Amino acid sequence: MEEATLDNPQTTAKPAPFGTVFADxxxxxxxxxxxxxxxxxxxxxxxxxxxxxxxxxxxxxxxxxxxxxxxxxxxxxxxxxxxxxxxxxxxxxxxxxxxxxxxxxxxxxxxxxxxxxxxxxxxxxxxxxxxxxxxxxxxxxxxxxxxxxxxxxxxxxxxGDYFSGGGRPLSILIEDQQMRSAPGFGQAKTGGNYASALRHVIRGRNEQGVDQVLFCPNGDVQETGASNFFLVNDRQLLTKPLDSSFLHGVTRDSVVTLASHLGYEVIERDFTVDDIKDWIKTGEAMLSGTAAVLAGVGKFVHDGREYVVNDGKIGPNTQRLREALVGIQTGTDEDVFGWLS
Ligand SMILES: Cc1ncc(COP(=O)(O)O)c(C=O)c1O
Structure with a gap:
């Protein structure tokens, strides 16, 4: 199969894994x-x-x-x-x-x-x-x-796509004991935070077969190893308010702005693992990041039990917000917020 290379980065054949090809x-x-x-x-x-x-x-x-x-x-x-x-x-x-x-x-x-x-x-x-x-x-x-x-x-x-499999729904392990980073340091984009999260992410992947781990120390829902976290339904968007425990994602800010613009009620408040379980009985969950863009969650794993989200499919609100974001990023929609320069 044709490989994506620097000479041929536009191929639609199997792309090189994210972050492994560099400019000269x-x-x-x-x-x-x-x-x-x-x-x-x-x-x-x-x-x-x-x-x-x-x-x-x-x-x-x-x-x-x-x-x-x-x-x-x-x-x-x-x-x-x-x-x-x-x-x-x-x-x-x-x-x-x-x-x-x-x-x-x-x-x-x-x-x-x-x-x-x-x-x-x-x-x-x-x-x-x-x-x-x-x-x-x-x-x-x-x-x-x-x-x-x-x-x-x-x-x-x-x-191209960060999560191999592109737009497929992700499976997420809920980690309610461990922290991703030292208290107060989550807002730094520094290698040490990724090192401190890594063993938990690897354990989740190897032992539970998940794509990522959502860090919720003592039930406080924070972020995954490399993205911010949202709950969404037809009317509302819920995410943790900015504090020093997690990275203040630029994509998070963009999704909050877009959702409000599209008529969703944006709620920024602390919430718990139990709130996630309640919400996904009818709503959706998603991850945001520059690399991940806006990825839908198809399943959570917590304490050995599985909690399926939206029948394991990407939900309509995740899809809608993702399309709105990508539309602006790629110039097919008007840059109403002046985000491109
Ligand atoms: C730990 C973590 N949280 C959140 C994000 C999302 O931040 P941004 O949307 O600015 O890429 C990232 C980076 O991609 C991250 O590594």
């Missing part, structure tokens, strides 16, 4: 002696980094994930760049790393997109952008000190 070049800047260097474009290749670098020992790192789409007229636009730029600054602050000024990051993202235009897949494929910040000071005695040196780069990767 990336933009980079380095922080040394208190200043960021001139932005360069360099080949995407192994980095030279000292084995004693701060990031390798003390996880001083954060990143972003956003997408650029090809519009029907051939133009390329980035979805909600301002939100991602702001969140990068917030994450950098939480992991005590210096970040390049927002206008420099914006310029780097735009330059990376411009250099990768030729590998941008047709919609619903996109160019996934991964701005990444790492602490590079060589010091294995700096557990209690911020890295004085850093590197920031913007990688690009042509992508």
């Amino acid at each position: 070049t990336m933009t980079v800047t380095r922080y040394v002696d208190g200043v960021w260097s001139e932005v360069e474009s360099i080949p995407v290749a192994p980095l030279s980094i000292h084995p004693g670098a701060h990031v390798l020992h003390y996880a001083s790192t954060c990143f972003e994930g956003l997408k650029a789409f090809r519009m029907p007229d051939g133009d390329v636009r980035i979805f909600r760049l301002d939100r991602h730029l702001a969140r990068l600054q917030q994450s950098a602050g939480l992991v005590c790393l210096p970040a390049p000024p927002t206008d420099v990051v914006e310029q780097m993202v735009r330059q990376t997109v411009a250099e990768s235009r030729n590998i941008l897949p047709t919609p619903p494929g996109a160019l996934y952008l991964r701005p990444t910040l790492i602490g590079t000071e060589t010091n294995i005695g700096a557990a209690g000190a911020a890295s004085t040196e850093a590197m920031f780069y913007v990688l690009a990767s042509p992508v």
Whole structure:
């Protein structure tokens, strides 16, 4: 079967797994002696980094994930760049790393997109952008000190669907004991949070055969390992209000805005695992994220029991909101909120 490659990213044949194909070049800047260097474009290749670098020992790192789409007229636009730029600054602050000024990051993202235009897949494929910040000071005695040196780069990767199987309904394990991240740190987009969630996600996948794990410590429904969580029905959309326990998804914000625009009553309040079980007797559940877009849940697993959602199919409200979101992202619907730039 034909493989998706950089030379042929638009093939509809079996695509490469999400995040495994990269552009040839990336933009980079380095922080040394208190200043960021001139932005360069360099080949995407192994980095030279000292084995004693701060990031390798003390996880001083954060990143972003956003997408650029090809519009029907051939133009390329980035979805909600301002939100991602702001969140990068917030994450950098939480992991005590210096970040390049927002206008420099914006310029780097735009330059990376411009250099990768030729590998941008047709919609619903996109160019996934991964701005990444790492602490590079060589010091294995700096557990209690911020890295004085850093590197920031913007990688690009042509992508299709994140969850293999595309639009199929997902199965989700409800984890009501463990937390995804340390309290107060959930809003940082940092590697350590993914490391701390990973063993639970792997256990769910291997032992229960689920796609993802929904973290609900002591019953408080928060988020999955890589997406935010919603309940929806014909009239209402329910999601947890923003607090420091989970990542403030840009897609979450977009879905909340769209749902309100489409006439749903948007309810942002804390809710429990029991509320999920009640809601799905008649309603739907879905996950949102830049990579996942808006994915329907077909089944929950909790305490060894299965709870089927909407007969195991993607529900009409999930479908409707997903189409509204993708329509704006890909330029087939009017950009009423000014999200593309
Ligand atoms: C843990 C986690 N929560 C939520 C999200 C959704 O955030 P966004 O919609 O900004 O991609 C992500 C990222 O995709 C994530 O990794």
